[in-house]
Amino acid sequence: MIKKCDHPGCTKAGTCRAPKTRDLREYWWFCREHAAEYNKNWNYYAGMTPEEIEEDWERQTFGSPLKDKKQTEQDNKDYINFLNDFISGRSTFDKTPSKRTTLPSRVVSALKIFELPISASWREISSRYRLLAKKYHPDTAKSNKDTAAENFTKISNAYDILKKHFSKK
Numbered sequence: 001m002i003k004k005c006d007h008p009g010c011t012k013a014g015t016c017r018a019p020k021t022r023d024l025r026e027y028w029w030f031c032r033e034h035a036a037e038y039n040k041n042w043n044y045y046a047g048m049t050p051e052e053i054e055e056d057w058e059r060q061t062f063g064s065p066l067k068d069k070k071q072t073e074q075d076n077k078d079y080i081n082f083l084n085d086f087i088s089g090r091s092t093f094d095k096t097p098s099k100r101t102t103l104p105s106r107v108v109s110a111l112k113i114f115e116l117p118i119s120a121s122w123r124e125i126s127s128r129y130r131l132l133a134k135k136y137h138p139d140t141a142k143s144n145k146d147t148a149a150e151n152f153t154k155i156s157n158a159y160d161i162l163k164k165h166f167s168k169k
């Protein structure tokens with residue numbers, strides 16, 4: 001079922017989503033024309049081009065603008081495959097990729113501790129950290145306390161390494 005445009009009195013189909021609030025939890029549904037008018041009049045998007053608005057939505061939804069993400073994924077695909085093979089012990093070292101071979105081994109090891117692929121985003125890393133820290137924190141750990149403390153140290157060290165690496169970019 002297609003909703004009608006939320007603009008009072010408008011009878012066109014509301015096919016464009018416009019956020020009601022800045023936290024983007026609720027949306028209006030406007031026709032194209034009223035969505036453009038709404039976006040123009042709303043401070044959050046004041047002065048932004050339609051492309052910038054679109055990028056902003058993508059960033060909110062996916063963590064980065066889609067075109068950047070696609071480009072990055074394309075660039076890194078071979079290298080990611082190689083490093084994932086390396087981490088899982090499948091690599092034969094026959095095909096060393098030419099691109100970005102400078103990723104420090106301590107960063108690779110840290111990602112391995114987090115059980116994340118080399119393509120992991122900072123967002124994935126920090127949410128994994130919160131999960132693992134909760135699991136192994138000596139105060140909250142449900143299993144063996146000594147092992148938990150050891151793991152917690154390991155995770156904290158790995159997180160420091162990743163934090164340093166990612167904050168440089």
Ligand SMILES: [Zn+2]
Pocket residue numbers: 005006007010011012030031032033034
């Ligand atoms: Zn309308």
